[in-house]
Amino acid sequence: MNFAFTDEQIELRDGVRAYLEGTHGAEVLRRLDTEGGRDPVIWRGLVEMGLTALIVPEAQGGLGLGLIEAALVAVELGRADVSEPVADSALVAPRLIADEAQLAAIAAGELKVALAHPVNPWVADADQAGLVFGGSATGERLESADPLRRMFAVARAEADARMLDHAALIAAAQLVGAGERMLTLATDYAKDREQFGQAIGGFQAIKHHLASVAVALEFARPALWRAAYALENGHERAGVHVSHAKLAATDAAVQAAETAIQVHGAMGYTYEVDLHYWMKRAWALAGAWGDRAFHLRRLDDAVIGGAMAIGPDQSFETGMTHG
């Protein structure tokens, strides 16, 4: 029993974070917002970082890493508000696709995969995808509140439980990353902005708001890691753990967003302050890949419905109850 990351996992996380901090700052988001959302140079950089190869098997030219690593990277994508379709295409699709040539093309960054699922009324980045997995999209563009998301109306989608769990896990990880970034943005603003002759971050009202966000994020993270571990190891309980992680990450990110705009005051209500990119991403991901109602229902079946044993000795059990 060991609930700690390996040194290699920490290196991976720190490396991706440093790369994105250096290449994918808020000025990039503003540029993409003006220019239309996607940039082959950014995509190429992510490919060169190895992110598209991360969980593709080594036999197909990938790094053969697992879902803990995928989730660690997805937190960083959320923190940087990366909008290239790397999350769906590279951190989810390789676990759904069996075709070796397609896997090799994903790893090489040559194939972008979009995901269709009936739980979502859209397919993200369908227009640039070489493959829409699980269904198809129409050419009709749907406008998202998040200016950096590119959504297309779904034409056909088949329910695929594996896709849902994997994509919900990666969405939860991005929500945690977005929440952490919004906490940082609000904290930095509170240190800088002065009123009544002092930084507003010195006032307890502000401190306590931000501290509550830190608490919510702290206790969303371990649910995320357990979900990644259970899904990676094919546990029957993986879906329940994913739902726990998605709910906790959603609630923490929404709390971070509402707190961050409040701490920014009227500035937070403007398009000039960068906060809105992460806030809108949090709204979008909150509803994507199963909204609160969807994931609550799954927990309800498990916990109240009795489909899963609960109690102090049950945290790391793997099976559901049968019969």
Added chain:
Amino acid sequence: MDLTYTPEQQAFRAEVRAWMEAHVPKEPLLTLEGRAGFDAHVEWERTLAGGNWGMVTWPEAYGGRGLDLIRWLIFEEEYYRAGAPLRANQNGIFLLGPTVMEFGTDEQKARFLTPMAKGEIMWAQAWSEPNAGSDMAAIRSRAVRDGDDYVISGQKTWSSRAAFADWCFGLFRTDPESRRHKGLSFILVPLDAPGVTIRPIRQLHGETGFAEIFFDEVRVPAANRIAGEGEGWNVAMATAGFERGLMLRSPARFQAAAKRLVDLYRAHQRDAAPSAREAVIKAWAEAEAYALNTYKVASTVMAGGKIGAEASLNKIFWSELDRALHRTAMSLLGAAAELKEVGGRVNQWLEGYIFSLSGPIYAGSNEIQRNIIAERLLGLPRLGAG
């Protein structure tokens, strides 16, 4: 990351489970906060010690089993799974114990830890004063050096179970010229020493689980001081870290309560408010998250890491989840919630709800914890720095 138990850890769980099934009282004990219930809980401490379960993480030399934190978590899970009583000596084993382990001399460890693990000496905490609550650095009770002794005078309050305990540990001002955090020392005092007067305080539930302690020229040997003279603040902060961090409220306690809450919900489902259903699920999810985070912290500590201000995140989370969990239970009980007995048995949800209201206050109020998080984890300006 390896979220599986080794065969040895599983065997340990089976051993604890078998012992608990054979020894845990079949009926819940009277409340720990009253005399008779306290005595029954002390009796249980001695039964535990008889099985060598007093404090499993301590070295064998001090009455423990020398086990690591993962085994401690397994022990706690089986303890609460079996519905075992609360720990009468929690101030001793969870707060003073780790403090003595870190700061005490070998002589002090032998003298104080072993009787603690064996359930022989019950401890109370003597920190707060009438004018030093959240602002603990305002402590005025003084300990004046006189040869090899200290002579202690002053008043402490909100001392849990001091009316029933044998000893207390507290902070006293040893340098009369000092101010705030400086000049304080951490001293252990027998509560039957001449000059000690204990005035019980009736708590919300009607029992006298609190007390004031008056010290009127109480003489204690200087050997009862933990760490150096004037170093008491740092020692106390470490103790507070233990209180808020890993040990005091093990997650198993809340996971067991969440399981009981689910059973209660099923029994009252037809009459339950729609919102209660989500609250029940949330209670389960938060107890789980707390457990997972504790495994994470335990893994970090076992790899040589330290617990810092993160302990404040913990304290807020468990105390607020406990209150919400019990509030949900009270709402499910409806009109029966106010009754002290339901179906011929003590209404433990009422007792639990009342106790849960103290959680966000003791061990440093949650407002203080939020200040600590904001200042030390987020780096916001210190209080009063503007």
